[in-house]
Amino acid sequence: MKILILFAHPAFHKSRVNKILTNGIDESENITFHDLYQEYPELDIDVKREQDLLNKHDVIVFHFPLFWYSTPSILKEWQDLVLEHGWAFGSKGNALKDKLFLCLVTAGGPQKAYNVGDFHNHTINQLLSPLRQTAVLCKMKPLPPFVVYGTHAIEKDEVLRHKEDLFYFLDQLINNQINGEILENFEYLNDFIAKQN
Amino acid sequence: MEGNFFYQAFVYLAAAVIAVPVAKKLGLGSVLGYLIAGVIIGPYVLGFIGEEGQDVMHFAEFGVVMMLFLVGLELQPSLLWKLRAPILGLGGVQVIATTILITAIVMLLTPLVWQMALAIGLTLALSSTAIVLQTLSEKGLLKTIGGQNAFSVLLFQDIAVIPILAFLPLLATTEGTHSSGHESNTWIEGMPIILQTLIVLGVIVSIILIGRYAISYAFRLIAQTRLRELFTAAALLLVIGITLLMTQVGLSPALGTFLAGVVLAQSEYRHELETDIEPFKGLLLGLFFIAVGASIDFKLIFENPALIAAIVAGLIAVKLLILIVVGRFFGMRNDSNLLFAFGLAQGGEFAFVLFSYALQNGVLTGSEANPLIAAVAISMALTPLLMLLNEKLIQPYFGTKESVEKKADDIDEKNEVIVAGFGRYGSTIGRFLQANGTQATYLDIDPNNVDLLRKLGLKVFYGDASRHDLLHAAGAEDAKLLIVAVDESEKTLEIVQTAQKHFPHLKIMVRTKYWNDYYDMLEKNLLGVYREFSDTALRMGADVLSHLGYRKNQVQRSLRKFRKHDEEYATDLAKTRHEQKNFIKRGRQVIEELELLMLDDIDKVAKDKDMGWDTETIKEEFAPMIRMQKDEKNL
Structure with missing residues (x-):
């Protein structure tokens, strides 16, 4: 399988965690790392080019830091422009059908803060439900999200461990070693990987 | 002679400068102003100008030629092609029907022979291109349906003059006056008729070909000299040259220049030609109208007031009737049709030419021609008034006034x-x-x-x-x-x-x-x-930064911020610089201003402004808490 990572981070130059996570991620020829803010600094997203890219891949990954419980703005713009009716959804929109959809999220707060009744009062899965539904509407198969919590105070070792988990999983995806049905039983990809180990 | 020229020029110009603004102020239009000015300075009122008014009129008819050149310039060939139906249909029917009706009336009411009646009918069927076009364009009605149809008919009449001129001598019943030398002595006179036709066709084709392919090149060479007056001279040369050529082959100069105008309507020099010819045309046309006013023979009129009045009334009534019927027949709506009919219900300047030609050739005698010439002049002078009457009193009864239809193509x-x-x-x-x-x-x-x-x-x-x-x-x-x-x-x-x-x-x-x-x-x-220089330089600067490894979206934001700040600061500087402008040399001033600008840049732009994306302060506040929670979990 071929993986397309749509990466969106407006202050990548200041990001520690994401620099480590993304470093070397596109060394595999089956992974395309697509840095949206670098490609479209004036937000002039090239719809045709994006759709061509999507056509060439089987797994679509949104990789972003959680900003205000949502994606950075360019990723919303990307959805608004690229996921056209008749192409991505609707009776004739089957371009994305059966592709896998994955969210790769970094969040500043600790895992505990993302719980009902706690600081943010929502789980990450609850917050990501619009993206999940977008994927469903586009006939994609959403995977559970991969989340790195507590980036405001994370140590390098911990980031590297996450990176290892992530790369291992991506490798399995590429080699078709992942059983989608088993995955569905997990709320977060992190749990699935932990179980495997 | 010299003094005489300046005296005449002074009289004509003064009359125009005084009468036209007054007429316009009164809502009568410039044509009526010129005509009244002509009457006033003419031999029967103030007497500043005498019989030479006739010669001035012949000279000033050149204004009509220029006007048709300008009309041609406004008319794309494709539009002319669209007008072919009204030109041939409306124009043809109008000329033939009017000729027949007037001939019949003349034969019924007078003892004149049919040849004379026909000559009168043919001549009076024509209307005045100069007065109608000038009045219509002044009122902005030239592009309305009524205006376009009036124009089509006038164009047909301009063409019709040629065969009429050829035909008139055949109607001669007397010896004629044949004033020697005044007769047109063209190149092609005396040649066999087939050769004449070939030459005429050749001239028309060469005007089209030269206008289409060669003239632009010549104008470009002239324009390259960057001497404006030379271009004006070339434009005049073109119009006068065509006039001469057309006269030589016995065609109407107005028609020739019109054709040249149409050919040049697509040229890049169209606006420049328009601008250069326009003042000459305006002056000459004004002169022409003044001359028409001055040539009205009031002595003759006062001797036979009833006869002249009857001719004028009859002429206008007959033409109106036929125009309304023809217009209706060709499907014009009421408002367009009225404009069309009232516009064209007069004798034209061609009548002066044709009547004197008829005199020379013995078709008519002075006793018929002179009252008719007076009547035609009066009917021309009445035209602006008739159109005013139509506009103010008659049109309001027939619903909405026609407005210019904006067709993007035309x-x-x-x-x-x-x-x-x-x-x-x-x-x-x-x-x-x-x-x-x-x-x-x-x-x-x-x-x-x-x-x-x-x-x-x-x-x-x-x-x-x-x-x-x-x-x-x-x-x-x-x-x-x-x-x-x-x-x-x-x-x-x-x-x-x-x-x-x-x-x-x-x-x-x-x-x-x-x-x-x-x-x-x-x-x-x-x-x-x-x-x-501003935007490209900034974009280049932004690219420099991104090649140095800066994130592109960061650079873009910085660029926009810089541009905004730069423009605001420059605007401020523009306001204050007046006060000191005289003390410091401008070059020095610019350098100082640049210095101020750069200091300001460092102060405002260099600070990272994207605070929303920056998690530094959030980290400072929340990191200790997060670490504490982790420690608790690990314990």
Whole structure:
């Protein structure tokens, strides 16, 4: 399988965690790392080019830091422009059908803060439900999200461990070693990987 | 002789300058003003001019020739082709029906023989191109259906004069006056008729071919000298040359120049030709109208007031009747039809020519021709009044007045945007506008440039945009935006001043080249002032930063912020610089201002402004808490 990572981070130059996570991620020829803010600094997203890219891949990954419980703005713009009716959804929109959809999220707060009744009062899965539904509407198969919590105070070792988990999983995806049905039983990809180990 | 010329010129000009504004003020239109001026200075009122009025009229008829050239320039060949039905149909039926009816009436009411009656009928069937077109265009009605149809009929009449002139001598019943030498002695006289026809056709074809393929090249050479008066001379030469040529082969000069005008209607020099010929045409036409007024023979009229009045009334009534019927038959609505009929219900200037020709050839005698000439002149003078009557009293009974129908195809020069200067800068704007489906009118002073761009299919016209008449010709009255994209600073200033003075409604956007121009233009209260170097330099600077490894979106934000700040600061500086301008040399001043600017940049732009994306302060506040929670979990 071929993986397309749509990466969106407006202050990548200041990001520690994401620099480590993304470093070397596109060394595999089956992974395309697509840095949206670098490609479209004036937000002039090239719809045709994006759709061509999507056509060439089987797994679509949104990789972003959680900003205000949502994606950075360019990723919303990307959805608004690229996921056209008749192409991505609707009776004739089957371009994305059966592709896998994955969210790769970094969040500043600790895992505990993302719980009902706690600081943010929502789980990450609850917050990501619009993206999940977008994927469903586009006939994609959403995977559970991969989340790195507590980036405001994370140590390098911990980031590297996450990176290892992530790369291992991506490798399995590429080699078709992942059983989608088993995955569905997990709320977060992190749990699935932990179980495997 | 010299003194006489200046005296005459003074009388004519003074009459025009006094009478026309008064007539316009009274809502009568300029044509009536000229005619009244002519009557007043003529032999029967003040007597400033005598019988020489007739000669002046022959000379001033050249104004009609120029007018048809200008009308031709306004008329794309495709539009002319669309008008072929009204020209042949309306025009043909009108001329034939009027001729028959007038001939019949003359034969019924007078003892004249049929030949004389027919000559009178043919002559009176024609209307006055000069008066009708001038009045219609002054009222802005030339592009209405009624106006276009009136024009078509006039055009047919202009063509019809040629066979009528050839036919008249055949109607001769007496010896005639044959004033020697006055007869037209053309080149082709005496040649066999087939050869004559061939020569006439050859002349027409060569006018079309030369106009289409050679003239632009010649005009470009002339324009390259950058001597404006030389271009005017060339334009006059063209019109006069065609007039001479047409006279030599026995065709109507008006028709020839009209044809040349139509051929040149697509040329890039169209606006410039219009602008150059227009004042001559205006003056000569005015002179012509004055001469018509002066030539009205009041002595004759006072001797036979009843007869003349009857002829005038009969002439107008017959023509009105036929025009209304023909117009109705060709499906014109009431309002158009009335405009059409009232416009054309008079005798024309051709009547003067035809009647004197008929006299020479013994078709008519003075006792018939002179009252008719007087009646025609009076009917011409009455035309503006009749049209006024129609407009004010009759039209209101027939519903809405016809307004000009805007057809994008026909009046393609009436664009919302005028771009002055079509070099590297203006052409980029032009391409961008075109790419977004916005047509603009382009003006450029470089003939080579204009030629090249027209080959690429763009609507570019040659001319100096700082001339208000050229801006006018380019449609400045109807345009909304004027884009000044010329290279020279002085020219930019001139264009802005002209436009602000003559077309205050136009919103202006200018390109400036140097800092000083930029500051000067900022004070002009324009819609937008653009430094040509600013944006490209900034983009290049931004690319430098991204090649050095800066994130592109960060660089983009920085660019926009810098530009905004830069423009605000420059505007501030423009306000304050007046106070010190006289003390410091300008060059020095610019350097100092640049220094101030750069200090300000460092102060404001260099600070990272994207605080929303920056998690530094969040980390400071929340990191200890998160660490504490982790520690608790690990314990």
